[in-house]
Structures are given as C-alpha cells and as structure tokens.
C-alpha cells in the first residue's frame with residue numbers, strides 16, 4: 001500500500017507573499033530526502049493537457065504557450081471543481097502518496113474546499129500555514145492588483161475564517177523567517193516522532 005504522510009503542511013497566501021519561497025526554504029530545512037513540495041495546480045495542468053492533447057511541460061512554465069490556454073484552463077478547472085470540489089486535492093494526494101516522502105508541503109491552497117479536504121482526510125497530520133507579506137513587499141516582488149484575479153475567490157477565499165496553525169511573516173526579515181522555519185521544522189519533528197516514522 002502507498003505511504004501515508006507523517007505531516008502535511010498546507011500553505012496559503014496572497015500572490016507574491018512568498019508561498020513558494022517559504023515552502024522551498026522549509027523543504028531545504030527538513031531535508032529533500034524526507035520532504036517534497038506539491039502544487040494543487042500541477043494535476044490540474046496535467047489533466048487539462050491530457051484531455052486537450054497539449055504539452056504538460058509547456059503549461060507549467062511561464063511561456064506564451066501557457067498564457068494562450070490560461071483562460072480556458074481556469075474555466076475547465078472550475079467545471080471540474082463544481083462537479084467534485086476535491087478533484088485536484090485527491091489527485092495531488094494520490095501523487096504524493098506514490099512518491100512516498102513522509103513530509104508533504106502543499107504550497108498553493110486557495111479555496112475553503114482545499115483546506116477542508118486536508119483537514120478531513122489527514123486530520124492528525126495537517127498543519128495549516130498562512131504566509132503573509134505587506135502590499136509594499138508584494139509589489140516589490142512584482143505584484144500589481146489585477147481585477148478578476150486579486151478579487152476572485154481563488155485569491156480571497158481564505159482571507160478570513162480559517163484557524164491557521166502558523167502565520168509566517170515574510171516581509172524580507174531573515175531573522176523573523178528563520179524563527180518561523182524553526183517552529184515549522186520542530187512541528188514536523190514532533191509529528192514524525194509521534195507517528196514513529
């Protein structure tokens with residue numbers, strides 16, 4: 001049987017708050033041998049590419065190819081979620097189980113249903129992490145407010161009403177970030193010890 005995770009970190013945050021950056025720093029801290037980063041958007045792109053006979057690798061990068069299909073891909077994703085809100089979470093979890101690392105870092109939760117899925121399916125293992133940075137910092141990292149994106153559910157669905165286990169301040173202060181990473185790392189260690197992995 002495929003492996004169950006010891007810890008599932010579920011990251012969320014506004015655009016350019018540094019979710020990917022902090023997720024990568026956490027993976028380095030815990031060690032690439034026992035942790036891996038997963039994106040809920042990856043199986044969406046993979047499945048979309050398969051259904052539409054497209055090149056999955058080119059949909060993943062920041063190419064004009066991806067931009068050409070972006071609108072239709074978003075619409076297609078919404079249709080799948082309406083049919084089954086857990087569709088992409090299930091695919092991600094199945095891929096992660098097969099890969100077998102004990103610590104999963106899911107770097108891009110965007111919806112209430114994403115958080116609810118991991119809380120329900122991996123109740124003991126899930127650690128909810130909100131990454132925050134002020135608007136000035138996000139702007140300096142390339143963010144500009146875009147209508148239809150920054151006011152959409154995919155960007156605002158988790159702004160309120162979620163009991164985060166950790167809120168990571170990522171405004172560029174290295175000492176603060178290190179302190180947060182220490183806490184997350186120690187959470188992972190205790191959970192792994194508790195699960196006797």
Ligand SMILES: Nc1ncnc2c1ncn2[C@@H]1O[C@H](COP(=O)(O)OP(=O)(O)OP(=O)(O)O)[C@@H](O)[C@H]1O
Nearest residue numbers: 013014015016017018019020021022141170172177
């Ligand atoms: N603490 C930090 N120190 C230095 N650079 C950072 C830090 N946090 C983020 N960055 C940089 O800011 C940029 C945006 O970060 P990142 O891609 O992780 O954001 P994101 O929240 O995943 O964005 P998006 O939602 O658009 O995918 C990247 O170039 C990243 O390297």
